[in-house]
Amino acid sequence: AQSVTQPDIHITVSEGASLELRCNYSYGATPYLFWYVQSPGQGLQLLLKYFSGDTLVQGIKGFEAEFKRSQSSFNLRKPSVHWSDAAEYFCVCSNDYKLSFGAGTTVTVRA
Amino acid sequence: NAGVTQTPKFQVLKTGQSMTLQCAQDMNHEYMSWYRQDPGMGLRLIHYSVGAGITDQGEVPNGYNVSRSTTEDFPLRLLSAAPSQTSVYFCASRKRLAGGQETQYFGPGTRLLVL
Numbered sequence: 001a002q003s004v005t006q007p008d009i010h011i012t013v014s015e016g017a018s019l020e021l022r023c024n025y026s027y028g029a030t031p032y033l034f035w036y037v038q039s040p041g042q043g044l045q046l047l048l049k050y051f052s053g054d055t056l057v058q059g060i061k062g063f064e065a066e067f068k069r070s071q072s073s074f075n076l077r078k079p080s081v082h083w084s085d086a087a088e089y090f091c092v093c094s095n096d097y098k099l100s101f102g103a104g105t106t107v108t109v110r111a
Numbered sequence: 112n113a114g115v116t117q118t119p120k121f122q123v124l125k126t127g128q129s130m131t132l133q134c135a136q137d138m139n140h141e142y143m144s145w146y147r148q149d150p151g152m153g154l155r156l157i158h159y160s161v162g163a164g165i166t167d168q169g170e171v172p173n174g175y176n177v178s179r180s181t182t183e184d185f186p187l188r189l190l191s192a193a194p195s196q197t198s199v200y201f202c203a204s205r206k207r208l209a210g211g212q213e214t215q216y217f218g219p220g221t222r223l224l225v226l
Contacts, residue, residue: 044217090153098169101153
């Protein structure tokens, strides 16, 4: 069965600093991987996705993620965070029929 | 396209009451699914459907029923609500594109409080 692990429950970062959110997946075949963001009280917004090809994926809002098969990881990065990046971030793995979500990482941005 | 719509946006139930959460999509997507979101647990799959007339259980199906009589609609039924079903519920639809890529859409969510 597939599963997704986000080791960090909560991360605090200063505005302007870099951010990296970790994600590890367990899946037998080539995974389809996604990062979603959810602002408080809001729905889910897709940041980026990986299906195949180039392992460095660019997304919206200045985010990027790198797929590393050898480490079963799909970490999300942003070079310089903005206060509006405070939210909960979910790493997601997809198979034919369902999505498996990580537990989420809450990002707090301090001034 | 309206995308994925969910009604109601918010609902309060008493223990033992029944209700149906509605989900509809107008994109002719084959796959639809229901998730519940609870703090610290991400979204967990309740039930899913790969087409009209075909449904299956996800990770946490107990206490919920679904049906898929049309491509567009995928209602979620709570037959006898329990406080443990207090959660935010998201409906989603997916379409596989040529080459294996897929497009996913989430509804805005339904907040359910069971007293």
